[in-house]
Amino acid sequence: xxxxxxxxxxxxxxxxxxxxxxxxxxxxxxxxxxxxxxxxxxxxxxxxxxxxxxxxxxxxxxxxxxxxxxxxxxxxxxxxxxxxxxxxxxxxxxxxxxxxxxxxxxxxxxxxxxxxxxxxxxxxxxxxxxxxxxxxxxxxxxxxxxxxxxxxxxxxxxxxxxxxxxxxxxxxxxxxxxxxxxxxxxxxxxxxxxxxxxxxxxxxxxxxxxxxxxxxxx
Amino acid sequence: xxxxxxxxxxxxxxxxxxxxxxxxxxxxxxxxxxxxxxxxxxxxxxxxxxxxxxxxxxxxxxxxxxxxxxxxxxxxxxxxxxxxxxxxxxxxxxxxxxxxxxxxxxxxxxxxxxxxxxxxxxxxxxxxxxxxxxxxxxxxxxxxxxxxxxxxxxxxxxxxxxxxxxxxxxxxxxxxxxxxxxxxxxxxxxxxxxxxxxxxxxxxxxxxxxxxxxxxxxxx
Numbered sequence: 089x090x091x092x093x094x095x096x097x098x099x100x101x102x103x104x105x106x107x108x109x110x111x112x113x114x115x116x117x118x119x120x121x122x123x124x125x126x127x128x129x130x131x132x133x134x135x136x137x138x139x140x141x142x143x144x145x146x147x148x149x150x151x152x153x154x155x156x157x158x159x160x161x162x163x164x165x166x167x168x169x170x171x172x173x174x175x176x177x178x179x180x181x182x183x184x185x186x187x188x189x190x191x192x193x194x195x196x197x198x199x200x201x202x203x204x205x206x207x208x209x210x211x212x213x214x215x216x217x218x219x220x221x222x223x224x225x226x227x228x229x230x231x232x233x234x235x236x237x238x239x240x241x242x243x244x245x246x247x248x249x250x251x252x253x254x255x256x257x258x259x260x261x262x263x264x265x266x267x268x269x270x271x272x273x274x275x276x277x278x279x280x281x282x283x284x285x286x287x288x289x290x291x292x293x294x295x296x297x298x299x300x301x302x303x304x305x306x
Numbered sequence: 307x308x309x310x311x312x313x314x315x316x317x318x319x320x321x322x323x324x325x326x327x328x329x330x331x332x333x334x335x336x337x338x339x340x341x342x343x344x345x346x347x348x349x350x351x352x353x354x355x356x357x358x359x360x361x362x363x364x365x366x367x368x369x370x371x372x373x374x375x376x377x378x379x380x381x382x383x384x385x386x387x388x389x390x391x392x393x394x395x396x397x398x399x400x401x402x403x404x405x406x407x408x409x410x411x412x413x414x415x416x417x418x419x420x421x422x423x424x425x426x427x428x429x430x431x432x433x434x435x436x437x438x439x440x441x442x443x444x445x446x447x448x449x450x451x452x453x454x455x456x457x458x459x460x461x462x463x464x465x466x467x468x469x470x471x472x473x474x475x476x477x478x479x480x481x482x483x484x485x486x487x488x489x490x491x492x493x494x495x496x497x498x499x500x501x502x503x504x505x506x507x508x509x510x511x512x513x514x515x516x517x518x519x520x521x522x523x524x525x526x
Contacts, residue, residue, distance in 0.1 A: 139408060139441055151397055158403045165396040178384040182372045189374060190358065223358065 094119035095147040097133050099126060101287045101295045103196070104156035105144040106248035111160045113281035114244075115167040157188050160244055173241045184235060187227060188245035194220040195249055203259040203296050204305060214260050225268040232275060239279060247276045247286070254289035255296050312337035315352050315364040317344050319515045321414070321466035322375040323363040324505050328462050329379045331501035333386040376406050379462055391459040398453070405445050405452060406463040412438050413467050420478045421516050422523060432478050439486040446492055457499055465496045465506075472509035473516040 098105035136152035201213035234242035355371035383391040419431035452460035483490035
């Protein structure tokens with residue numbers, strides 16, 4: 089869209105930020121990327137997201153949109169003529185929203201507790217994560233992508249977390265057995281929009297290690 | 307559309323189920339309702355329709371199940387477009403979804419912390435609830451409803467949760483109206499709508515339910 093000014097406030101390792109980067113790339117949207125230091129948030133971030141003060145924030149012609157899944161839906165609706173991410177059928181859309189929300193409610197939460205805790209709490213998080221991954225594999229089934237033949241909303245919601253698996257595994261000292269997701273992830277990574285948007289798993293792990301040191305975890 | 311096409315699996319006091327009922331009423335959609343015993347034996351249909359969370363509400367349309375109340379309300383809006391609940395512009399829809407998400411993440415849990423605790427913990431929980439309501443007042447601004455002149459999506463997401471405020475106020479010994487008059491005025495406005503007034507249970511009954519829950523949790 090000519091004359092559009094699009095800015096993304098983000099941090100490189102954020103899985104939530106990666107979702108937005110993928111969506112912007114899928115639609116071919118030119119934008120300015122601003123890396124935030126979460127230990128010293130910019131006045132712009134604090135103004136654009138007064139309620140949560142979190143990234144990612146998409147600023148479209150000066151107006152902010154917050155919360156990664158809401159941003160992805162917004163991008164899909166505004167730039168609707170290219171690479172649709174959500175299905176057109178209301179029931180399929182409801183299913184897509186449900187599974188993206190499941191990733192937020194279950195995977196993110198268990199994953200965070202996996203690297204930030206120890207002992208019994210960490211073991212419980214490990215168990216939950218394994219269960220969540222199994223559920224996602226069952227939902228994927230034999231489909232190419234979560235929505236069927238085409239890369240879409242749920243894939244965008246989940247693939248950034250796949251790059252966090254290495255961190256979860258290393259912090260939790262275990263292996264996440266998910267052969268179906270591994271194959272699905274390979275397919276996603278073949279898309280340049282995905283491979284160029286994701287942070288390297290080792291960089292993510294280094295970030296978490298420094299965060300743990302900073303907060304005196306372990 | 308025949309009544310049997312739309313079935314709601316429900317629990318009478320659930321504000322999340324109320325959201326769905328209000329949305330269906332606003333659209334004039336006829337539906338069947340089945341109360342689930344969420345404390346006792348859950349029905350086979352319920353377990354089959356929501357195996358992941360095993361929670362109400364579940365909406366079955368032509369036998370196809372949908373879960374998570376905010377998700378269901380959006381489905382209702384897309385399937386029966388008139389009158390529209392979500393705004394027409396993409397930006398306004400993003401703002402509406404933002405407030406719905408904020409309410410989902412914060413409001414019910416904050417209220418729960420008030421009736422589940424005592425002393426200092428309860429005081430902190432009250433403070434949090436008021437802060438949340440003040441944010442919502444900011445989102446409302448000088449408008450009659452969150453979306454503007456018309457009752458809509460965010461109002462539907464929020465209003466059933468206020469049905470539990472009487473219980474929070476009694477256990478927490480405070481009044482929402484004194485702390486957040488704008489929010490209280492919006493609440494009264496919504497309660498004046500037939501779809502809301504006919505759907506929401508009597509706050510006194512909600513209070514009695516919460517009292518029972520407190521006993522179950524061993525509080526007091």
